[in-house]
Amino acid sequence: MNGDEQSLSNQRVVIVGGTSGMGMGAARAACQAGADVIALGRRPSARMVAEQRVHGSITFQSLDMTDDTAVEQMFETLGTLDHLLITATPPSPGGPFLSQTMANAQAVLHGKLLGSWSCARHAAPRMPKGGSITFTAGGLVTKPRMGASMMMVAFAGLEALTRALALELGPIRVNTIRPGVIDSEMWAGMPQAKRAAFFALVRQRFPAGRVGKIDDIGKAALFLMANDFVTGAVIEVSGGETLVSIE
Ligand SMILES: NC(=O)c1ccc[n+]([C@@H]2O[C@H](COP(=O)([O-])OP(=O)(O)OC[C@H]3O[C@@H](n4cnc5c(N)ncnc54)[C@H](OP(=O)(O)O)[C@@H]3O)[C@@H](O)[C@H]2O)c1
Numbered sequence: 001m002n003g004d005e006q007s008l009s010n011q012r013v014v015i016v017g018g019t020s021g022m023g024m025g026a027a028r029a030a031c032q033a034g035a036d037v038i039a040l041g042r043r044p045s046a047r048m049v050a051e052q053r054v055h056g057s058i059t060f061q062s063l064d065m066t067d068d069t070a071v072e073q074m075f076e077t078l079g080t081l082d083h084l085l086i087t088a089t090p091p092s093p094g095g096p097f098l099s100q101t102m103a104n105a106q107a108v109l110h111g112k113l114l115g116s117w118s119c120a121r122h123a124a125p126r127m128p129k130g131g132s133i134t135f136t137a138g139g140l141v142t143k144p145r146m147g148a149s150m151m152m153v154a155f156a157g158l159e160a161l162t163r164a165l166a167l168e169l170g171p172i173r174v175n176t177i178r179p180g181v182i183d184s185e186m187w188a189g190m191p192q193a194k195r196a197a198f199f200a201l202v203r204q205r206f207p208a209g210r211v212g213k214i215d216d217i218g219k220a221a222l223f224l225m226a227n228d229f230v231t232g233a234v235i236e237v238s239g240g241e242t243l244v245s246i247e
Pocket residue numbers: 016017018019020021022023040041042043063064065066087088089090091136137138139179180181182183184185186187
């Protein structure tokens with residue numbers, strides 16, 4: 001596929017989670033493909049001025065995707081859009097099943113699954129035929145990890161919603177990216193030595209022989225926005241994570 005086929009010129013792209021990590025990678029890729037990009041996240045847009053200076057057509061705005069009324073108002077204010085990508089995962093409690101409360105379990109679903117639902121619900125009526133919605137899940141969806149049962153459920157729910165909405169919203173297209181380990185701010189909370197050891201293990205075990213970059217997800221997101229025959233798909237961009245064990 002050449003550069004022209006992946007052109008997004010004169011198209012409007014909204015990225016929920018575009019203030020960091022994979023969303024930022026996608027914002028840069030869409031911007032380079034000629035789109036006007038609106039990147040949403042909770043952090044104040046003033047903090048994003050430096051990024052905006054480098055990538056002129058990315059505009060940052062504050063949004064908490066767990067607030068359905070705020071999401072509705074945001075999409076009402078933004079008006080029409082061609083593509084929506086949701087990479088954000090609102091922080092929520094994990095932990096062993098037997099330590100969880102109903103409130104913990106609901107918080108995970110309310111954040112990732114219903115937050116993504118809310119963005120899609122309020123964006124879709126403002127999208128043209130052939131526009132696209134892309135959710136993000138994670139390799140966890142096929143390989144359970146101790147203490148992450150509800151996030152696995154949220155990811156699985158999004159992959160199911162992808163197929164349901166591809167049918168119901170067509171010709172608006174709906175897809176999901178299933179990322180593997182991507183070097184992003186998400187890992188900042190892990191002590192540096194532990195993170196270095198984990199990334200070394202990833203390089204050793206993953207068939208692709210390296211840790212993912214936010215640009216890897218950016219390229220996949222761009223493909224899903226630009227190729228108007230792809231819908232109902234889950235695209236794994238994981239370096240082969242789900243084929244190996246990294247426990
Ligand atoms: N990185 C990986 O290795 C990896 C692998 C598989 C799956 N994932 C999944 O993908 C998610 C994103 O990964 P990442 O690497 O892009 O993480 P990241 O760099 O931490 O970025 C997370 C983004 O989500 C936004 N966000 C969080 N809560 C929000 C809310 N309530 N409303 C709106 N935006 C919100 C953040 O913006 P603000 O801080 O501005 O709110 C930020 O832009 C992860 O949380 C995980 O569920 C990640």
